[in-house]
Amino acid sequence: MQALSSIIRRTTAGFLVGILLLAAPALAQETGDVSTFTLDNGLQVVVIPDHRAPVVTHMIWYKVGSADEKPGESGIAHFLEHLMFKGTEKHPAGEFSARIAEIGGNENAFTTQDYTAYYQQVAPEALPMVMEFEADRMRGLVLTDEVIAPERAVIIEERRMRVDNDPGATLMEEVQATLYQNHPYRLPVIGWLQEMQTLDRGHAVAFYERYYVPNNAVLVVTGDVTSEKVRELADQTYGMVARGSDLPPRTRPQEPEQDTMRTVTLRDPRVSVPSFQKQWVVPSYSNGGKGEAEALDLLAEILGGGIRSRLYQQLIVKTGMAASAGASYDGGALDDGRFAIYGVPRGDASLEAVEKAADAEIARIASEGVSEDELRRAKNRFVRGMIFARDNQAGMARIYGSTLATGGTVEDLAEWPQRIEAVTVGQVKAAAARWLDQSRSVTGYLLPASEGDPQ
Amino acid sequence: MKSPDSEGRPVSRLTISALAVLFAAYFLVLSALQPARADVNIQEVTSAGGIKAWLVEDYTVPIVTVRFIFRGGSTQDPAGKEGLVNLMSGLFDEGAGDLDSDAFQLALDDAGAEMGFNAGFDGMSGTMRMLADKREAALDLLRLAVNEPRFDQGPIDRIRAQIVASIAARSRDPETMAGIAFAQALYGDHPYARRSEGTPETLAAITADDLGAMHRRLFARDNLIVGVVGAIDAETLKQELDRVFGALPAQADLAAVPHVKPKLDQVVRIDYPLPQTQIQLAYPGIPRKDPDFFAAYLMNYALGGSEFTSRLFQEVREKRGLAYSPGSSLANRRYSEALVVGAGTASDNATETLAVIRDVVARMAAEGPTDAELLAAKRYLLGSYAINNLDSSRAIAETLVQLQLEELGIDYIERRSEMINSVTREAAAEAARRLLSAEPAILIIGPEEKEGN
Numbered sequence: 001m002q003a004l005s006s007i008i009r010r011t012t013a014g015f016l017v018g019i020l021l022l023a024a025p026a027l028a029q030e031t032g033d034v035s036t037f038t039l040d041n042g043l044q045v046v047v048i049p050d051h052r053a054p055v056v057t058h059m060i061w062y063k064v065g066s067a068d069e070k071p072g073e074s075g076i077a078h079f080l081e082h083l084m085f086k087g088t089e090k091h092p093a094g095e096f097s098a099r100i101a102e103i104g105g106n107e108n109a110f111t112t113q114d115y116t117a118y119y120q121q122v123a124p125e126a127l128p129m130v131m132e133f134e135a136d137r138m139r140g141l142v143l144t145d146e147v148i149a150p151e152r153a154v155i156i157e158e159r160r161m162r163v164d165n166d167p168g169a170t171l172m173e174e175v176q177a178t179l180y181q182n183h184p185y186r187l188p189v190i191g192w193l194q195e196m197q198t199l200d201r202g203h204a205v206a207f208y209e210r211y212y213v214p215n216n217a218v219l220v221v222t223g224d225v226t227s228e229k230v231r232e233l234a235d236q237t238y239g240m241v242a243r244g245s246d247l248p249p250r251t252r253p254q255e256p257e258q259d260t261m262r263t264v265t266l267r268d269p270r271v272s273v274p275s276f277q278k279q280w281v282v283p284s285y286s287n288g289g290k291g292e293a294e295a296l297d298l299l300a301e302i303l304g305g306g307i308r309s310r311l312y313q314q315l316i317v318k319t320g321m322a323a324s325a326g327a328s329y330d331g332g333a334l335d336d337g338r339f340a341i342y343g344v345p346r347g348d349a350s351l352e353a354v355e356k357a358a359d360a361e362i363a364r365i366a367s368e369g370v371s372e373d374e375l376r377r378a379k380n381r382f383v384r385g386m387i388f389a390r391d392n393q394a395g396m397a398r399i400y401g402s403t404l405a406t407g408g409t410v411e412d413l414a415e416w417p418q419r420i421e422a423v424t425v426g427q428v429k430a431a432a433a434r435w436l437d438q439s440r441s442v443t444g445y446l447l448p449a450s451e452g453d454p455q
Numbered sequence: 456m457k458s459p460d461s462e463g464r465p466v467s468r469l470t471i472s473a474l475a476v477l478f479a480a481y482f483l484v485l486s487a488l489q490p491a492r493a494d495v496n497i498q499e500v501t502s503a504g505g506i507k508a509w510l511v512e513d514y515t516v517p518i519v520t521v522r523f524i525f526r527g528g529s530t531q532d533p534a535g536k537e538g539l540v541n542l543m544s545g546l547f548d549e550g551a552g553d554l555d556s557d558a559f560q561l562a563l564d565d566a567g568a569e570m571g572f573n574a575g576f577d578g579m580s581g582t583m584r585m586l587a588d589k590r591e592a593a594l595d596l597l598r599l600a601v602n603e604p605r606f607d608q609g610p611i612d613r614i615r616a617q618i619v620a621s622i623a624a625r626s627r628d629p630e631t632m633a634g635i636a637f638a639q640a641l642y643g644d645h646p647y648a649r650r651s652e653g654t655p656e657t658l659a660a661i662t663a664d665d666l667g668a669m670h671r672r673l674f675a676r677d678n679l680i681v682g683v684v685g686a687i688d689a690e691t692l693k694q695e696l697d698r699v700f701g702a703l704p705a706q707a708d709l710a711a712v713p714h715v716k717p718k719l720d721q722v723v724r725i726d727y728p729l730p731q732t733q734i735q736l737a738y739p740g741i742p743r744k745d746p747d748f749f750a751a752y753l754m755n756y757a758l759g760g761s762e763f764t765s766r767l768f769q770e771v772r773e774k775r776g777l778a779y780s781p782g783s784s785l786a787n788r789r790y791s792e793a794l795v796v797g798a799g800t801a802s803d804n805a806t807e808t809l810a811v812i813r814d815v816v817a818r819m820a821a822e823g824p825t826d827a828e829l830l831a832a833k834r835y836l837l838g839s840y841a842i843n844n845l846d847s848s849r850a851i852a853e854t855l856v857q858l859q860l861e862e863l864g865i866d867y868i869e870r871r872s873e874m875i876n877s878v879t880r881e882a883a884a885e886a887a888r889r890l891l892s893a894e895p896a897i898l899i900i901g902p903e904e905k906e907g908n
Contacts, residue, residue, distance in 0.1 A: 052515050055841050085763070097763040102831050104838020107763070121842045153776030160731035161779055161799045273624035307548075308560055317556075320613060323620030346620040377564055384567050388584060390516045392847045448627075 034400070035227040036410050039234060041243040042215025046400050046410065047230045048222040050108050050393050056223035057394045059119040060138075061405040063218070064211040066191075067113040067184040067252055067335070073203050075191015075425050078111040079155055080204050084118065085109075086147045088140035093147070096133045105130075113185055114334045115405035121394065124224045128233055135237040138212055148201050155196070159190045160224055167268035168446060172277075174264050175444035182253045183335060212242025218404045222397040255336060258440040269449040273323070274351040277342040278358075278443045282329070282435045284337030286407045293331040294419050295427040296339060296435065300329035301378040302370050302428065303361060304341055308377070310361045311341065321349035325358060334406040339435060351445070362436045369429035382420050495845070497855065499865055500683075502693040504701040508681035509855040509865070512691055513848075517587040519685035521597070522852035523700075524580040524860060526678040527709040529651035531669070531788070536661050538653015538675070542615060543666050544574035547581070549610035551599035556610050559596065570600065576651055577789040579673055580856070584849065587686035590695075598699045598887035606666045619655045626863075629727035633900045636725065641717040641737060641896055643885065647791055675707035676700060682855025684848040715791045716807060720894040731795070732805040732901025739890050740785055740792030743861050749836075750878045751783060751794075751886040756835065757828035758819050758887075759783025759796060764831065766815050771798055777808045794890050802902045809897075820891035823884025836875050 036046045052232040066077045087093030100107045105122035120130045163169045173188050180186035191199070219238065221230045258281060285293040303326025304311040315322035323346035331337040341362070389395055403413055498510045529540045548563060548570055549556045563570060568585040572591075581601075585593035625631040635650060642648035643840040653661075679700060683692055717737055741751040752760075759767035759782040771781035781798035796816065824832065845851045858867055 050515070052513065053841055053845065094764070098831070101761055101764050102834040102838075104835050104840070104842065106842055119732070123838065123841075145479060150772075150774065150776030154772055154779055157731065157777070157800060158779040164730040165799070270627050270629065271624075272627045273620060275624075305819070308564060316617070317613065320616065323617050343618065344624065346616050380567065381564070384586065387516065387586065388518060388569075391518060391849070 006052065019299060020116050020377045026365075034410055034414075037227075037231065039214065039239050041239065041241060042213075043217055043219060043234070043238050043241075044232065044404065045219045045234055046221070046404065047225070048220075048393070048396055048400065049224075049226055050222060050396075053226050053393075054123055054224050055121060055393070056124050056127050056221060057119060057121050057397045058127060058134070059220045059397050059401050060134055061115050061116055061117045061218040061220065061401040062211055063114075063216050063250070063405050064116055064207075065112050065114040066187055066189040068211070068250065069184065069187070069207075072195060073199065073207075074187045075155065075189075075196040076199055076203050076207050077116055078189055078191065078194070079152065079199050079455070080207050081109050081111045081116050081118075082151050082155060083143055083147065083208075084137060084141060086144075086151070087142060088136050089142055090136055090140060091133060096137070098448065099129060100126075111189055113189060117401060119394075119397070124205040127225060127229075128237075129220070129235040131233050135241055138217070138238070138241050140215065141208060141212075143201050143202055143204055143208075148204070152196065152199060155190070156193070159193060159196065162190060163188070164193075167270055170268075171264065171266040171444050171446050174266065175277065175279060175442055178262050178264050179281060179338070179347060179442045180336075181256060181258065183255050184252055185333070185335065190242040211247070213247075214241050215243050216247055218401060220397045220401045220404075222393045249341050250334060252335060260437050262442045264442065265445045265447060267447045267449050271446055271448045273344060274445065274447045275342065275344040276351055276355050276443055276445050277340055278355070278441050279338055279340045280435055280437070280441050282339045283331075283337045284335065285335045285412075286334050287321060287336065288331070291419065291423055291427055292431065293337065293417075294423050296329050296337070297331060297382070298375065298420070298423055299365070299370075299380050299428050299431050300327045300339065301381065302374050303327040303365060303432075305378070305381075310365070311343070311358060314361055315343060315354060315357050319357065320346070322346055322354050325354070332402055332406060351447075355443070359438065362432055365429060366433040366436065369425050372425060375423070375425050375428060379420055379423070383417050386417060458817070485715070495868055497865055497868075498689055500689045500692050500696070502696040502701065502809060504697040506676060506681070506696040506700050508683055508692060508696055509682045509859060510682075510687070511855065512686075512688060513684065514686045516848070517686050518848065519587055519683065519687050521583045521585075521594075521681070521683050521846040522580065522849070522856050523679060523681045524578040524856055524859075525673050525675070525707070526578050526680070527673050528575045528578045529649070529709060530576050530646040530712045531673065532649070532651075532653070533665075535657060536653075536665060537649050537657040538618065538651070539661050539665055539669055540579060541574040541652050542611070542618060542658065542661060543604075543606075544572040544579060545614040545618070545670060546606055546610055546666070547572045547600040547604055549614065550605035550607050551596075552603045552605075554599065555605070555607065556850050559599070563593075563596055566592040566596060568596065570597065572600075574651065576647060577794045578860075582849065582852070590687065594695055594699055601699060603703055604666075604670060606670075608663060611661075611663060611666070613706055615658050615661070618652055619649045619658055622650075622652060622655060629729065629900050630733065633723070633725040633898060635896045636722050637735070637737075637896075640721055640723050641793075642715055642791070643718060645715040645791075647714060647715060647788065669870075670845075671704065672676065672708040675704045677705060678707040679703070680856050680859045682852040682859070684852045684855070713792050717791060717793050717896060722897045722899070725898075725900040726903040727900060728902045729900065730802060730834045731799045732802045732808075732899060733799045734805065734809055734812070735898040736816075736895040737794040737898075738794040738796070738816075738895045739893050740787060741886070741890065742795050743787055743791055747882060747886050749874050750882040753796060753829055753832040753836065753875070753878055754819070754824055754883045754885050754890075755785050755888045756785055757824040757831040757883075758815070759893075760785075761832070761835065766819065767796070767798075767812065770815050771800075771808060771811055775807075775811065777801075777804050777811065778877060781812070805899065805901055806904075809899075816891050816895075819887045821888075823880060823887045825839070826880055829878070829880050829883050833878070835876050838861050838870060840871075878903055 034048050038044050069076050103126050107120040109118040122130055177186045270412040283292045315325045323344045325343040327341045329339050341358050343358050345351050345354045499511050501507050530807045532539045548560050570583045572581045583597050741748055759765045767781045771777050778798040778800045783796040786793045786795050820892045842852050
């Protein structure tokens with residue numbers, strides 16, 4: 001256990017901000033004072049001061065992800081993210097990373113379906129340097145043909161590691177491709193292999209020129225810095241970057257009415273215990289009606305959010321038919337969200353029995369609703385989670401950045417606890433009845449090579 | 456707008472390396488405790504009953520985080536009952552004192568607290584995170600869990616069945632099989648060669664009495680280490696320490712575990728038609744208390760510890776595009792240590808990748824890091840402490856426990872910079888020679904090597 005956590009911390013520590021407590025703790029310092037402003041060139045800036053530790057987290061979020069790629073170019077958003085480390089006219093490849101490393105800082109970047117983000121964690125004195133470099137590569141990237149081929153090989157190895165070497169990940173990719181019938185969310189962020197192999201310098205440059213502009217980005221700075229200081233530095237760095245052409249609204253092909261129940265089956269000799277997952281396309285915080293996403297969030301918590309959830313108590317504790325079971329809701333997308341349940345049988349129980357039992361729990365909520373007590377406990381856990389989240393500066397930067405990059409606002413986040421509080425048992429019941437309809441679900445089965453068909 | 460812990464599924468430029476995934480279960484990788492500033496205010500608190508804890512007091516966020524470890528983990532499992540300590544770690548929120556499983560979990564939820572126990576080879580650790588205004592109710596439950604776990608038959612059978620199911624689910628996974636085979640090859644008949652989760656057979660042999668007896672052996676005041684961070688003052692903490700831990704037996708009853716050197720100069724192959732071959736190399740390591748530990752740590756940073764600037768990253772990834780996350784790390788456990796190198800590469804490139812890695816290692820062994828590399832490594836380590844090791848209340852609490860566990864002293868933070876700065880290029884080169892000259896143990900998971908390949 002410790003081994004895993006310390007390795008994870010070593011490699012993802014970039015996300016976590018240090019808290020080095022000073023001899024005299026600033027009692028009055030609340031992390032709640034979030035300020036936001038927009039530069040003349042359209043760059044939106046969010047600052048969340050927290051002076052507990054001499055550390056700042058600097059994140060730039062571009063409002064572009066794999067769902068914005070042209071057909072046939074899957075993986076280009078992520079490929080460009082890798083190529084962003086290849087240097088500019090002012091700063092050759094490796095200089096930025098070396099400057100960060102030599103002051104003990106951390107850096108990384110990641111790509112999702114809806115956004116691409118780059119971040120650094122450094123001492124406050126280094127913030128001007130980081131902002132200078134990051135602003136420079138917003139428009140100054142130089143891509144030569146020599147860097148394309150080796151980096152393309154790297155992303156293909158990344159795909160093999162993440163997807164092709166792992167039957168569970170392979171199935172997930174196929175479930176996703178089946179769940180969305182029209183929306184580009186059906187494409188893997190890493191890209192389809194045969195399209196990744198054709199990505200070249202021209203694709204990357206075109207994508208970069210179009211989307212990497214200040215008026216398509218959000219800067220989030222958290223930690224030991226003031227809003228005034230960030231504004232001053234932003235004016236000197238990002239403020240010098242010319243505004244790009246206005247981008248059209250992010251309108252992607254939307255899902256048609258889904259009216260079939262679909263199954264996706266993967267058999268693999270590496271699998272010894274079967275499992276299932278079932279997914280639905282549901283509203284997100286961005287496109288849902290009032291309170292709809294909040295109700296789905298609470299439904300996921302009550303249905304399968306932890307050891308007190310219905311799936312855990314019924315399938316694992318009471319009947320003992322499952323080794324694991326749960327539910328989750330991803331409501332953070334710019335377009336539709338996703339709801340999922342999963343289960344793994346144990347002992348002599350069949351996969352079919354576990355799936356049926358999980359379906360029955362959904363049906364029970366859809367017809368009878370949840371109790372006031374269950375709802376109160378779920379709400380308390382969410383609100384408590386927001387307090388615990390304040391302990392982690394980089395986590396806060398990520399919450400704000402991902403929200404703003406998908407059309408949300410600072411106010412939305414501030415009001416989230418109240419909107420969670422306002423959800424009624426009736427709304428949770430209605431969400432289950434309306435959205436978790438078996439006749440529009442996609443079920444993925446991961447099966448041993450030799451077993452019979454679960455149907 | 457998302458609930459705080461919900462995230463998309465981002466694809467990141469670098470995440471856990473293949474190396475880390477495989478070695479996670481087998482090595483405690485040091486997150487090198489190198490405080491950067493001397494202004495961390497750690498208080499050593501000793502309760503009236505003699506329980507010691509390190510405290511960092513802070514009121515910025517109204518929460519309290521308690522982390523502790525009882526030395527002696529899965530290495531203490533009796534032969535034939537492997538998996539006992541790991542099974543126990545799953546039972547602390549399944550009933551304690553007068554509260555059965557249901558009642559305990561509801562009370563924990565009401566108290567607004569998160570509690571977790573985890574079994575490692577060398578210790579049983581626990582963490583509790585609570586809202587400051589519900590501290591007393593939360594710590595009441597921790598007191599019950601630590602002192603009076605019920606080990607009721609129902610929960611034992613259920614948690615055991617979940618562990619058995621998880622073992623079964625991975626029984627045909629080549630990486631799992633490789634991990635088991637490599638641990639046995641490296642450690643022979645030492646407890647580190649065993650699976651800490653046990654096997655279906657050994658798990659079946661475990662009784663409630665076994666759990667109770669192991670609990671009495673492990674949970675004692677003399678092998679307890681505590682770190683606390685957050686909205687609590689020293690005087691209050693003293694009282695809470697006695698309340699939670701004061702009634703435990705004075706002395707633990709641990710079986711002696713010998714130190715073991717991993718067996719090198721061998722190749723373990725797991726033949727499986729994977730698209731990507733995983734390569735791992737294990738070299739001799741260096742104990743945490745060795746005077747040359749920092750020389751070795753700095754050398755490893757230049758070799759493969761640094762994510763974007765190391766030699767392995769440059770040669771394997773940047774120049775040749777052979778692997779996504781090549782790297783190396785010092786992997787230290789209480790009774791063993793190693794330096795491990797790893798990469799995952801397209802199966803057709805496995806031979807080339809292994810050759811490049813061996814060449815990078817051989818050059819480092821022969822010449823050591825350059826002056827520039829050593830300087831860059833020192834600068835990184837000097838600047839990185841706050842970011843890497845004190846990144847949240849939870850991480851600070853873990854750091855407080857680790858500092859005590861490794862007996863580095865409460866003034867370690869002040870001494871550390873000098874220890875890093877005093878490393879000479881000669882010392883780093885000597886560390887490279889000492890660790891990297893040996894013929895390593897090599898693990899290869901991938902398609903069978905073809906003739907003439």
